[in-house]
Amino acid sequence: MEGSSLRPYLERIWEAMKTSVERGLAAEGILPGGLNVARKAKLLYEKRCYNESADVTMNRVIAAYAYAVSEENADENIVVTSPTCGSCGVLPSVMYYMYKDRGFPENEILDALAVAGLVGNVIRTNASISGAECGCQAEIGSACSMTAAAVAALYKLNIDQIEYSAEIAMEHNLGLTCDPVNGLVQIPCIERNAVAAMRAITAVNLSRFLYTTRKISFDEVVATMYRTGLDMDEKYRETSHGGLAVIYSRK
Numbered sequence: 001m002e003g004s005s006l007r008p009y010l011e012r013i014w015e016a017m018k019t020s021v022e023r024g025l026a027a028e029g030i031l032p033g034g035l036n037v038a039r040k041a042k043l044l045y046e047k048r049c050y051n052e053s054a055d056v057t058m059n060r061v062i063a064a065y066a067y068a069v070s071e072e073n074a075d076e077n078i079v080v081t082s083p084t085c086g087s088c089g090v091l092p093s094v095m096y097y098m099y100k101d102r103g104f105p106e107n108e109i110l111d112a113l114a115v116a117g118l119v120g121n122v123i124r125t126n127a128s129i130s131g132a133e134c135g136c137q138a139e140i141g142s143a144c145s146m147t148a149a150a151v152a153a154l155y156k157l158n159i160d161q162i163e164y165s166a167e168i169a170m171e172h173n174l175g176l177t178c179d180p181v182n183g184l185v186q187i188p189c190i191e192r193n194a195v196a197a198m199r200a201i202t203a204v205n206l207s208r209f210l211y212t213t214r215k216i217s218f219d220e221v222v223a224t225m226y227r228t229g230l231d232m233d234e235k236y237r238e239t240s241h242g243g244l245a246v247i248y249s250r251k
């Protein structure tokens with residue numbers, strides 16, 4: 001998307017993201033596929049602990065939004081690939097939280113989504129966003145990176161802080177394997193989206209203070225992710241022949 005087509009496209013994307021969060025939060029029941037995985041977004045969203053601190057509430061609510069979208073994907077409903085279906089819960093969950101719970105206006109959310117898209121496109125062009133090609137680091141790592149950049153942009157941090165946020169978010173997903181149990185995008189994928197959403201915020205908080213001390217650039221970490229992915233044994237690239245997929249099936 002370029003020029004005048006970009007904004008209406010982002011609006012469509014944002015509407016679809018919001019709908020996926022809200023539909024996922026309202027749904028209950030068992031996900032299809034035979035693993036007997038129950039939807040948990042609604043439970044997480046509503047199960048406030050007694051005396052819950054603001055930090056715990058933030059983590060719980062963002063996780064609930066990430067579960068909601070990822071469970072919608074697992075249930076074959078409409079989600080936004082951001083950048084993929086498997087990692088579709090990370091960016092929408094944090095953007096929805098910033099909009100709904102933090103009060104950021106939608107025009108600023110759209111700007112942040114554009115930044116996320118830019119980061120995703122750099123990764124896709126220079127490396128990969130495919131779990132089958134480079135493992136989960138390419139999916140969840142990319143989603144985490146896109147989300148961190150979007151949050152940093154939303155906070156009006158400078159360009160170095162935005163780039164460093166994306167770098168941190170990717171760096172600590174390096175080596176992450178893809179080993180979905182039974183080939184279903186449920187275990188470990190759904191929970192992983194929630195963890196990556198929270199990790200993206202941590203990356204921004206570190207970048208905010210430490211960006212002048214950094215040693216590794218975003219481009220370097222993207223190149224590293226790609227090389228690491230190409231080195232990765234096929235067992236860990238969406239084949240379900242390694243990792244959790246094998247351990248779980250032995251139980």
Ligand code: SF4
Pocket residue numbers: 086087131135136137139140177178179180184185186188189192238
């Ligand atoms: S484990 Fe594989 S299928 Fe699941 S989110 Fe990661 S890359 Fe996608």
